[in-house]
Amino acid sequence: MMRQQRRRAVGALVAAAGLVAGALAVAPHAAADPQDLSASAAPALPFGSHQIPYADGTLRPSGGQSAIDQQVIEKYREWKAAFVRQNCGNGWYETLSPDADHPYVGEGQGYGMVITALMAGADTDAKKIFDGMVKYVLAHPSSNNPGLLAAEQDSSCKSVDGSDSATDGDLDVAYALLLADRQWGSSSGTYDYKNLAVKHINAIKKSEVNPTTHLMLLGDWSTPSESHYWISRSSDWMTDHFRAFKSATGDASWDTVRDAHQNLITTQQSKYGSSTGLLADFVVNTNSAPKPASGKVLESTHDGDYGWNACRDAWRIGADAVTGGDTASRDSARKLNGWIKGSTGGDPSKIVTGYHLNGSTFDGGQDMAFTAPFAVAALTDPGSQAWLDALWGKLASSRVDPKIYYGASVQLQSMIVVSGNYWVP
Numbered sequence: 001m002m003r004q005q006r007r008r009a010v011g012a013l014v015a016a017a018g019l020v021a022g023a024l025a026v027a028p029h030a031a032a033d034p035q036d037l038s039a040s041a042a043p044a045l046p047f048g049s050h051q052i053p054y055a056d057g058t059l060r061p062s063g064g065q066s067a068i069d070q071q072v073i074e075k076y077r078e079w080k081a082a083f084v085r086q087n088c089g090n091g092w093y094e095t096l097s098p099d100a101d102h103p104y105v106g107e108g109q110g111y112g113m114v115i116t117a118l119m120a121g122a123d124t125d126a127k128k129i130f131d132g133m134v135k136y137v138l139a140h141p142s143s144n145n146p147g148l149l150a151a152e153q154d155s156s157c158k159s160v161d162g163s164d165s166a167t168d169g170d171l172d173v174a175y176a177l178l179l180a181d182r183q184w185g186s187s188s189g190t191y192d193y194k195n196l197a198v199k200h201i202n203a204i205k206k207s208e209v210n211p212t213t214h215l216m217l218l219g220d221w222s223t224p225s226e227s228h229y230w231i232s233r234s235s236d237w238m239t240d241h242f243r244a245f246k247s248a249t250g251d252a253s254w255d256t257v258r259d260a261h262q263n264l265i266t267t268q269q270s271k272y273g274s275s276t277g278l279l280a281d282f283v284v285n286t287n288s289a290p291k292p293a294s295g296k297v298l299e300s301t302h303d304g305d306y307g308w309n310a311c312r313d314a315w316r317i318g319a320d321a322v323t324g325g326d327t328a329s330r331d332s333a334r335k336l337n338g339w340i341k342g343s344t345g346g347d348p349s350k351i352v353t354g355y356h357l358n359g360s361t362f363d364g365g366q367d368m369a370f371t372a373p374f375a376v377a378a379l380t381d382p383g384s385q386a387w388l389d390a391l392w393g394k395l396a397s398s399r400v401d402p403k404i405y406y407g408a409s410v411q412l413q414s415m416i417v418v419s420g421n422y423w424v425p
Helices: 010-014 016-026 065-083 106-118 126-138 167-184 193-208 239-249 253-272 310-324 327-344 373-378 385-397 405-418
Strands: 282-284
Touching (some): 065 106, 065 385, 106 167, 106 405, 193 239, 239 310, 310 373, 310 405, 373 385
């Protein structure tokens, strides 16, 4: 069954407050106190240790590193207080998504797991929370491939809408399990993170990678007989994840997957975003002549524009560039950075929530989901220190809105990368 997931259009946020109220009415707020950062297993790479350096030439925000790290910790505390929950018992921890179609979505569980693993050391409850999130994921298998996560749950944490998967959530779940294996090890404790990660990676390969194009499918519901089989979502092109998957499994096919996505990013930027570097939410005809969608193919009439999916691309591409030193990712990130810096005149408040690929706007709203990723891209350009500092100031000073999980989660993860606290297992 195809999940008709709708991304967060501006109008959807108006209804978010009612959804939050409904979700919280089911069970009281049971998240751990965000100020209670007290006792758990010691992580190997605690937040703020900066043990794994970025590529040479990568920028950092101006100012002392400890102050920068503290700004991320404060943002994490806001995010955790707003969205980390134990609403459904069973020892589960969930990431609440009030601005999505359902209170709990696979994308959100993936975000929560990645964030929690990376923030270990700043939050000494991280392992307990992470294990509760793992327990939640394992209790909600996809109906098509039980090695994957069912993408949507209702306020009672019951899987709905066919119980099938969404690729972005699965990619982050697998990646987070690899982070956890590096942080806490897999030889003791409740879960063998490495074993679970490899199983999840293999399930992704089986059901969410197109075997012909080597590009990510939209979910395990997209099969050869289904009309979306030759469509790929640009925000699923997580090339650093593919690097980690190859390292964890020794499976060389992940190099093929990585190359296919990098080539597609480069050609799409050249053909359709030559002056901007912008990518479309969805690319169609991946088996023949890949191009941006024309009108609605899954979510909205702007599926061929830089919208609520592609807004994450600068973060994902930039993260691969700074952690791996990859020149293709670096060049793609620099294209995005050069355009947005010029088009806004260096003013982050002028970044809006919707662009055509030529850089013209179709929406005038503002959201951290669009603003924050450009800070990651700015890391790749030695001539963008002032621009990076302006973006960092915007991210650090913008409080988390408890009604907007999506923008807040992208904001926090972008800040983790920009602060130098991101790493690839």
